[in-house]
Amino acid sequence: MRTPLNSPFSPGSDSVPEVWAGRLTHLDDWRSVVRPRRLAGLPERGRTILGEAGLGKSSLVRRLASEAAALGDWITPQLRIPLGADPLKPVAAALLELARQAGLPASREQRIGSLLERVETVAAAGLSLSMRAKDGPEPYSALSDLILEIGREAARRGDVLVMIHIDEMQNVTRGDALSQLLIALGDSLAHEEEVEVPGGGRLLRTLPIAVYLTGLPEFADMAGARKGATFARRFQTTTLAAIADDDLAAALQPFVLPGWPVSGPAGLPGRVRMTPQARDAIIERCCGEPFLFQLAGERAWYAGTGDLITREDVAEGWRSAEGEAESHVVRILERLPAREREFVEAMASLAPQERRLTRIAEAAGLSAAAKAGPTTQRLDTQRGIIRRGSPYTFRHRAVEAYLATDWPAVA
Numbered sequence: 001m002r003t004p005l006n007s008p009f010s011p012g013s014d015s016v017p018e019v020w021a022g023r024l025t026h027l028d029d030w031r032s033v034v035r036p037r038r039l040a041g042l043p044e045r046g047r048t049i050l051g052e053a054g055l056g057k058s059s060l061v062r063r064l065a066s067e068a069a070a071l072g073d074w075i076t077p078q079l080r081i082p083l084g085a086d087p088l089k090p091v092a093a094a095l096l097e098l099a100r101q102a103g104l105p106a107s108r109e110q111r112i113g114s115l116l117e118r119v120e121t122v123a124a125a126g127l128s129l130s131m132r133a134k135d136g137p138e139p140y141s142a143l144s145d146l147i148l149e150i151g152r153e154a155a156r157r158g159d160v161l162v163m164i165h166i167d168e169m170q171n172v173t174r175g176d177a178l179s180q181l182l183i184a185l186g187d188s189l190a191h192e193e194e195v196e197v198p199g200g201g202r203l204l205r206t207l208p209i210a211v212y213l214t215g216l217p218e219f220a221d222m223a224g225a226r227k228g229a230t231f232a233r234r235f236q237t238t239t240l241a242a243i244a245d246d247d248l249a250a251a252l253q254p255f256v257l258p259g260w261p262v263s264g265p266a267g268l269p270g271r272v273r274m275t276p277q278a279r280d281a282i283i284e285r286c287c288g289e290p291f292l293f294q295l296a297g298e299r300a301w302y303a304g305t306g307d308l309i310t311r312e313d314v315a316e317g318w319r320s321a322e323g324e325a326e327s328h329v330v331r332i333l334e335r336l337p338a339r340e341r342e343f344v345e346a347m348a349s350l351a352p353q354e355r356r357l358t359r360i361a362e363a364a365g366l367s368a369a370a371k372a373g374p375t376t377q378r379l380d381t382q383r384g385i386i387r388r389g390s391p392y393t394f395r396h397r398a399v400e401a402y403l404a405t406d407w408p409a410v411a
């Protein structure tokens with residue numbers, strides 16, 4: 001029997017969802033590039049994962065972090081930066097916690113004791129420290145010194161990686177705070193030190209440190225403008241797109257066969273199944289949006305109590321979710337600057353084969369196609385909402401469905 005208590009769907013939570021879909025290239029990048037290369041002492045950039053709201057940025061890095069934790073790595077909790085807040089304080093606090101986990105020998109080594117004290121001051125005073133401390137070092141240097149020290153301890157253990165995840169990076173609105181933070185992280189990633197190799201000789205290695213930054217696409221502008229080339233050299237940025245239908249189908253397949261295991265009344269094990277038609281109906285409605293995928297699944301689960309989720313359950317559940325699905329897309333559109341929004345709306349008003357730059361620019365009231373240049377570039381590479389081409393197409397399928405059809409209403 002299915003009840004709200006045993007639903008595996010989790011719309012709106014950024015813990016790792018039980019029903020996981022896709023993101024295979026990102027998982028693979030972590031498993032076979034970032035982690036092994038940093039463990040081996042090879043240079044590998046930090047990762048910045050951006051995307052519109054609800055695309056699964058936080059969930060993705062949480063998943064990587066939980067895989068890392070299971071392997072014994074030292075991970076910070078997901079550090080969510082509140083809007084306008086000083087990011088140096090929570091980062092310093094998290095690093096102190098990692099230092100404790102790493103067992104840095106403050107009691108034995110004077111050097112480490114005073115380093116921890118410096119970072120404690122940053123955790124308490126944050127950025128204001130850099131104003132006061134004309135004589136002392138800037139906060140970033142305390143942070144990066146501690147990251148390196150934890151990294152050295154991890155390297156000594158051999159197979160332990162230090163993972164730092166900072167979320168909601170677009171909320172770091174103070175330029176000075178952002179530079180201090182990016183310099184501290186970037187320097188730690190780039191740092192190389194000499195080690196002795198067995199059999200004699202010395203070589204340079206990086207320390208086993210990985211950094212993931214996540215946030216809305218605006219962060220690319222903020223970091224780009226302020227830190228320019230240095231940031232781009234030290235972090236590799238990707239923009240998340242919708243999840244492919246095939247990946248969603250694979251995620252729902254365990255419901256179709258053999259059925260999703262649940263514990264029923266009196267704790268008896270059972271399985272909740274889904275018809276292939278119900279699976280397809282969920283995929284059709286969610287347009288590749290992870291948040292809407294969880295929402296459609298949850299509502300279908302709640303729409304009945306039987307062991308079989310049917311197409312009718314999905315339809316009935318979705319009707320109760322339409323309002324939320326619509327606000328999800330409206331929020332994304334409302335965040336767009338006027339010109340980008342006009343462009344997207346004009347594009348959606350044309351038939352798919354007519355979506356060519358000149359036609360769209362005309363429909364959006366932009367005099368020459370050239371005028372649309374920066375607008376289309378941002379919508380494409382930075383936000384992942386459209387794809388330039390001949391014709392232009394939508395990458396954000398929920399935005400397209402909302403603007404060009406009756407969606408979220410489904411016939």
Ligand SMILES: Nc1ncnc2c1ncn2[C@@H]1O[C@H](COP(=O)(O)OP(=O)(O)OP(=O)(O)O)[C@@H](O)[C@H]1O
Pocket residue numbers: 010011012013014015016017019020021022023051052053054055056057058059060215216290291292293294
């Ligand atoms: N790969 C995935 N497979 C299935 N569901 C996912 C996946 N990634 C995220 N989700 C679900 O999508 C929803 C949004 O995820 P998440 O909060 O991570 O997005 P976000 O990009 O961090 O959003 P925001 O910009 O609002 O912080 C959550 O309900 C989460 O469970």
Ligand SMILES: [Mg+2]
Pocket residue numbers: 014057058059167
């Ligand atoms: Mg998030």
